[in-house]
Amino acid sequence: MTTPNLTIDLCGIKLSNPTVLPSGFLGTSKSLLKRVADNGAGAATIKSVSFEAREGHKNPTVIPFEAGMLNAVGYSNPGAEETAREFANIEDVSIPVIASIIGTEAGDFVRVVDKLSETQFSAIELPLSCPHTPGFGLLAGQGTPESTKDIVSAVRKATKLPIFVKLSPNIPEIWNLAKSAEDAGANAITAVNTLGPGMIINIEARKPVLSYKVGGVSGQALRPIATRCVYDIYEAVKIPIIGTGGISTGRHAIEMIMAGATAIGVGTGIYQRGIDIFRKICREMEIWMSENNFNSIEELIGIAHE
Amino acid sequence: MTTPNLTIDLCGIKLSNPTVLPSGFLGTSKSLLKRVADNGAGAATIKSVSFEAREGHKNPTVIPFEAGMLNAVGYSNPGAEETAREFANIEDVSIPVIASIIGTEAGDFVRVVDKLSETQFSAIELPLSCPHTPGFGLLAGQGTPESTKDIVSAVRKATKLPIFVKLSPNIPEIWNLAKSAEDAGANAITAVNTLGPGMIINIEARKPVLSYKVGGVSGQALRPIATRCVYDIYEAVKIPIIGTGGISTGRHAIEMIMAGATAIGVGTGIYQRGIDIFRKICREMEIWMSENNFNSIEELIGIAHE
């Protein structure tokens, strides 16, 4: 029996397998992206970058709970200029690297794109969906079809790179946003960002554990909701989807692909199964695909809709 | 040391402890409510009732997953007239019983309230928040301040019983809805209904497991989001809150009360710890309260806000 072929074409970008490191995990430095590549990821996303540097929220910023993780890092990042420096010669990383870019208004995004224009990123991701950072994402009103269209159109003019738009699972009619993004020229949808926000209170301290009090929910808790989002988006748009949320096994990855994803993000799973989770997931996918007579990822995409 | 006092006053209704059976769990018959009372619940809610009988969705309607449960029962219920018959002499149940009432328009709710007027329910709950049943809750546009106000005002005129309005965790600005409900005469807020909806696909079957494909998420996955909702609502309204979502231990109950709940709902936890979970939770609360020098629930409500 031949080994199944895990390669995918994500709007023109060739990936050796569908696993993608989502933004916010390990994406602070080129050295870590290399490590992620060595551990089998198909592509990697850098930590979201704003024009100016941001320190983010105080600790605790990340807190695991029994059904996943809560985080309110607060988009800490060294700003666009520093980021361009850190990721110069990004070709040294053996897999495609996606630049995640944030801003409050359309112009902010464009300014960051301009600063990064010399860097060889493979795509630009726009997370219009953070549920817990004032001035960004949902808290900047970016979860509407109009705002999505504005920002995507502006970035579309500023770059030739593929644009991925990252959406929030909090918006019930997520397909509307996906459609707006597609109409405005996005090349792929990343679904989804974290859910909520949620809160965990330490009852002895009588205080929320996160310093920002609330944080976005990722991991297992998010998975069925992310799967539904991908399923809904798949019916609404033609561009590919990077299904992200709670994936930690090959079965989860296949489930997300059957819902309609072309690639899959693996973030919180790193905590649960280690940094080699990318390789583990690929191995599990290969075994399942062999046993179930699938030869390529292509054959799996969206088949739960049949 | 004296045993802490778990009794609460929920808008005039006396509960021997803060645990409440939420709607949709075991609330199909008087005999099961008796059993729930025998197992230590402070109050119980019947399965939501519409004017006409409904068979609900096909099976599978309920499916556990690693972080809770997905359900799309589809509001099966025998209709208002049958319900009045089943719960006649509800005084036989030793705890307060809450009637959960659903409808598409304000008038529907009133018709059900009228049919149940002879039955000795302690309160009326209006779940304006189901995420997965066409014609009801969010899918009937009930997740807006205007619609909340309309329905609550209409029901307010039709009954003297306390009205609980049950809200959806999907609405980011949940405090607005709570405020509308309070303004329209609601006596308490039940927060929250299920999240999402979500989807679980069986990859060998290549199909969503729930016959309705998607279902609301309850259990662990919902807990941090429910806690945040209660925290937000507590800052917005003066009426008490029944905090519901993922509670399965005494610690969880205390966390929810510290966030601002007066009473707490326990649904999915029944699957995890058995029907005597109400008694178990109360015992765990008593022990923790003794160890931490709390004498009454009153002292705990909302103290995470300090």
Next chain:
Amino acid sequence: MNEGFEQPVMMKIDKIIDESDDTKSFMFRHNLDYNPGQFIMVWLPGIDEKPFAISSFGEDFFGFTVLARGNFTKLLHNMKQGEQIGIRGPFGHGFSIPDSIKDGTGSACIIGGGCGMASLTVLIEKLQDYNTTILIGATTKTKLLFKNRYKDITLFTDDGSEGRNGYPTDILEDLHKKHKYNIIYTCGPEIMMYKVYEFCRKYNIQCEASLERYMKCGIGICGQCVCDGQMVCKDGPVFDSQALGKMSDFGSCSLLKSGQRVSLKEYGEWIGC
């Protein structure tokens, strides 16, 4: 938390056995953690999901037996070897075997009616080498299930087309005089089980009956399968005399899919048995 599968697992049909003109057994090569009397939920993706008893059980296989009645069971009957079916479970609380039976000092009687026999086969296999009487009844000859699987069984048909003419309950009095039963197990039409229960009460014999109610969750949370404060899916499907004695709905009422409580007659017309 239940052992076994919380979510349906797709399993390949290893073999299909025709048990009678309208009854088939579906066999699977799979290991289950199963006690006689428990049930599984059988899922046809995109169609529906219903509870079934396990009628064959071994280390590396199990099977269930289906009477074609409505849409779901007819679709099941159309399935072929090699096709896949979703199974979750086993769920519920099965039969208990008192010490007097295990140590050979007592004796038991097993009474199956119609497709209720499917719930009793694994128990019969466990008890057939002890002092056990086995009575099987059906409306007519072609509906007698598993009659060739066991030696020493007494058959009954309502129309006398095979075995004795009448109901298994007719001869209970005589048999009990002879065998002094410690326990009687039964599964079949509820009216039959009710008669067995009443007989047991009269003679102070332990009784265990496996009830059938329309199920949704199968895991004790929705309340659909309620029988007087008991959840048939979780507290049952097998109940003993003490529990049955407290259930005024036993032998009388059941909930339709909407939750409406109706007489067993009306329930039977809706769902058949």
Next chain:
Amino acid sequence: MNEGFEQPVMMKIDKIIDESDDTKSFMFRHNLDYNPGQFIMVWLPGIDEKPFAISSFGEDFFGFTVLARGNFTKLLHNMKQGEQIGIRGPFGHGFSIPDSIKDGTGSACIIGGGCGMASLTVLIEKLQDYNTTILIGATTKTKLLFKNRYKDITLFTDDGSEGRNGYPTDILEDLHKKHKYNIIYTCGPEIMMYKVYEFCRKYNIQCEASLERYMKCGIGICGQCVCDGQMVCKDGPVFDSQALGKMSDFGSCSLLKSGQRVSLKEYGEWIGC
């Protein structure tokens, strides 16, 4: 998945010990699953959370030692016995002890500088009965930590106010000629650790150094504590010669809270040590 506490657990301060004018140890009656070199995250509710080494450890107690530097550590210093602090962990990868040390055939050297000593105390307790040399350095007499806890230690101060004048690394060459070290452990200012590492490389001695980087998650997912592809919180804080050899940031760069990579000098001005 980490052992220990994923979420902060509030623990009562059992005792506070003044170690020097600006350093205090906080003791707790609690059992931890801990290996020397690992760290815990210390949470002051509503304030902040920072990593600290464990400096005392027993079956039913542990303690950590804090140099008052910035806001957080000053608030910690203001806490009283009986008050509660949140602890999660232990996290990370600690020191390893080669067989040659365990079986007494080899010898080890432990070099602590300033508050870095706090990471080494539990290791010292484990190794003090073996062939182990202990060197402690500090800028001045009052900053010499734990000098009275152990016998047979050699002290150094930059200003000569106590012990030998100079750095512990000054006499390494002589000591190594005498003891033939199999391994040298170090924690302290990174510039000192870097010197130790270079010395070890020259003489082909195994080296383990405990690094310090600003941390956020503490569990290996955010990338804040990165040192050349290694996460100090998860892959470290202790790294061996092989790992250190691949880290060009070791002894040179670190990330500020924003993620900006700066020289250790600039980092030190921001965070001090």
